[in-house]
Amino acid sequence: MLREWRHSRRLSQLDFALAAGVSPRYVSLVETGRSRPSADMVLRLAAQLDVPLRHRNRLLVAAGFAPRYRERPLDEPDMSAVRDAVARVLRAHEPFPALVVDRRWNIVMINAPVEHFLADVDPELLGDPVNMVRLGLDPGGLASRIVNLTDVRSLFRARLSRQAARTGDPVVAALYDEFFAEDEPGGSAPGVESEVATPMIFRFRGRELRLFSTITTFGTPQDITLEEISIESYYPADADSAALLRSIADTPPAPRAPSSLRPA
Template sequence: MATVPPGTRTPTPSPSAAGGAGPLLRAWREQRRVSQLELALRAGSSARHISFVETGRARPSEEMVLRLAEHLDVPVRERNALLLAAGYAPRFPETPLDDPALGALREGIEQLIGGFEPYPALVVNALYDVVAANSGVLQLLDGVPQDLLEPPLNTMRLTLHPRGLAPRIRNLRQWRGHLLAQMERHIALRRSEPLRALYEEVAAYPVPASAREGEEAEEVAAYFALPMRIEHRGRTLSFVSSVSTFNTPMDVTVAELAVETLLPADPATAEYLQSQVA
């Protein structure tokens, strides 16, 4: 298993940060559909003070910026941007994954996804680039053209590209819809332009003619969750996906990592994967 560290980046506020933290806080509040009064109650403040902060009539304290960001569920990277816009130093570091300070995290990740074998498991960053993967994932990539496997490996490109896994996914239209909807939710949460660019790229990929929408609904009807049904060495394997993140992260890199595991969706898939290590 190889680990690829994301590059170190300095948090930069959006152009609207020129007017201080107020416009940014208002934008996050409106996006979360929270009223000034509701936010004030959550943060132990007053609607009047929230209004003054948003219009620039009051400069929030560093503690208030962080409190409001927490109650608005602002991503860690964007909390740094809010602090910068308010005139404070960023609070959360962005440590490269190969830094010695994250050695325990890397070891824990490797043990976690290694212990999940023979089932596929991987770790991705905020742009769905693979930073770690176990042998179960590598097995599924068998036959993918080498140019699509050049680092950084991106799970969305690998899955939806017409020369990637897409032609092998039996219920591609449904699985594609699930992945694009997931990306849309993350764009709304993070307001990331690179993520939006990735979404526009993969959403424009043509759907292979082999995708048969009429058969897909019938095939997946008996499953307890929407599976990915993929052809592999002459048989169809079915997986359901589970995604987990780190709780209360204090580092941007850690906050943007997600562990995805692919669980067998039927006994036949589980038996086949177990047979590969017997």
Template sequence: MGELLREWRDRRRTSQLDLAIAADISTRHLSFVETGRAKPSRDMVLRLGEHLDVPLRERNQLLLAAGYAPVYAESSLTEPSLAAARQAVRRLLRAHEPYPAVVIDRVWNMVDGNASIGILTEGIAEDLLTPPVNVLRATLHPEGMAPRIANLGEWRANLLGRLRREVRATADGALSELLAELREYPCADEVPEVDVPGPGDIVVPLRLRHHDGELTFFSTVATFGTPLDVTLAELSIESFYPADDTTAAALTST
């Protein structure tokens, strides 16, 4: 447990002193926990995980390493205990129509989507749309959305940057493998993942070639604010909005 704790503290670039103050324990005791000379209580493990902003899945691993049972459940969305959350997600998706919205899990697999996502999935190879559908793979693969994205280099850099930050924050091996795979996809107008915005830029747009002309979107991401279940903690809803009147008119006319 001490080794795991030290890894998370290093990942968050937090000193022993800062963590000890935040968690209201002595620096000496924290040092003893990290070196294995002291066993932390269950509550202390949870408190340290919270102050380090460790994902719920990994907080369970900290508990197991310290000799305690996990406290955060990992439920299927089909289970009765998540019925209210499931209904809330469906309401959000339906309310967002005619604009597209998609629900993704921790590794960017699509969990759900509204009726309007068809405008994004047009022309994607069938095997990329076979469940589980990985949204990033379907977007950046040469047989996915990529040929229809007018600003592919810019949008690709945005997505890879987001994924890179998630890998750093979660230390998730599956995400790391996905990032390596996506970086291998060809891109003629590749843009560095760390790019300087131009004057007046406020968001990175998605510019999509369509039979109605070029459509331009921006997106927002919503998550559950106080999840105590691993599944809910790892869900996010990405909602796309028209960035101009032409796109809004094209979506409302379909």
């Protein structure tokens, strides 16, 4: 398992050993099962390879130790402080849209402005769990309203590719194949020019809404759930877009198909 992670990071035994502060021979002995590392050494090597917490537990079990990291759903009582903190971030971002996604791009939480974008979405895409990639790129979702869909696809493709390589998650790899397997190798680079970041341009209520996004994650998480969720916050890329979002803040969203998505 350790060798597979080392190969995925494109490191030789020598490079890995130097980075981890051990000898190449020791790395070889561990990878071939001729030396049993301590639990702390397993975690040290895993950290050097940037192995996700979920897989660090698997490495520990393979080496004969108990898992170190817990995985608790956000709705558990002992995660209430974290859940409240995330909800506070989402609400504080209003009147601009923000949402929380898990490791497989399923939407976990949203704020109220997101609801304005869900009208006319195919009800099948709003079934639990609602997947952000499918919602954004499927023709029945938001894709028909994204003016610069080619650019947005390029951004999604790059993020999914990096995530699949980093985590080895087969579901993320399958999601990548679902939308990008037939793309030309390398694909096209984002083409919309901006002084800030590549915007996402929506046709929204008869106008063009330009947004760019930021991604927020938890620092030094010790819980698998916390490591695997991120907050996607969208900001207006120009004054007209900001004014449009503020103008709809106090208006009820258009009716949409029932789903598990409710504002925090």
